[in-house]
Amino acid sequence: MQFVRRFRVGRGYLVVALAVFLAGAGSAAAAKLITGKQVKDSSLTGKDVKDRSLTARDFRGSVAGARGAQGPQGAQGAQGAQGAQGAQGAPGAPGAPGSPGSAVAYAKVTYTGARGTGTYALVPGQSKNVTAVTRNNGSDPGFVCVNTSVPVNVAVASAETQFVGSPSVIANVFVPIESGCPAGSDAFVQLRRDTGTTDDTAFYVIFN
Numbered sequence: 001m002q003f004v005r006r007f008r009v010g011r012g013y014l015v016v017a018l019a020v021f022l023a024g025a026g027s028a029a030a031a032k033l034i035t036g037k038q039v040k041d042s043s044l045t046g047k048d049v050k051d052r053s054l055t056a057r058d059f060r061g062s063v064a065g066a067r068g069a070q071g072p073q074g075a076q077g078a079q080g081a082q083g084a085q086g087a088q089g090a091p092g093a094p095g096a097p098g099s100p101g102s103a104v105a106y107a108k109v110t111y112t113g114a115r116g117t118g119t120y121a122l123v124p125g126q127s128k129n130v131t132a133v134t135r136n137n138g139s140d141p142g143f144v145c146v147n148t149s150v151p152v153n154v155a156v157a158s159a160e161t162q163f164v165g166s167p168s169v170i171a172n173v174f175v176p177i178e179s180g181c182p183a184g185s186d187a188f189v190q191l192r193r194d195t196g197t198t199d200d201t202a203f204y205v206i207f208n
Contacts, residue, residue: 142198
């Protein structure tokens with residue numbers, strides 16, 4: 001009679017066999033067991049990643065390094081083309097009136113009529129303390145007597161046509177007066193062309 005020998009498989013033997021099976025399955029089995037869907041977002045940390053296993057492409061700019069040193073200044077660029085001229089600005093506001101001048105008397109005097117027979121006259125609004133202008137009693141034109149309402153000393157005169165045409169006209173004013181002016185006259189103006197001939201023309205006179 002033949003006897004079949006029986007033996008019992010121990011618990012330790014089963015554990016070793018399971019370990020050998022899982023080791024033989026390798027990473028392929030692990031990949032099937034764990035996927036990205038089973039990993040909770042933001043649950044992995046740097047401790048879970050193998051050192052030097054990631055490259056710059058894995059970060060895609062999400063990690064900023066320390067700021068580098070400032071680079072050298074670049075070369076100056078070429079000068080640009082001149083821009084178009086801007087529109088003219090609006091006129092500015094008028095300035096404040098200036099302080100009064102030091103002249104004690106002045107006048108703008110016009111002349112109308114032919115040479116030697118016309119009339120001298122003051123221009124309203126452009127005269128101060130000059131009360132009258134008249135031709136002197138002499139026969140030559142170009143001598144004008146001037147009356148003022150204030151004492152006058154130094155004076156200057158200028159012919160209105162001084163720089164118009166040729167020969168030009170020169171105006172001279174004299175204080176005190178020349179004989180031949182009416183009583184009460186304070187000065188007289190002589191109007192003379194640069195050729196030496198006296199002439200009648202409009203003029204300006206200022207007294208200090």
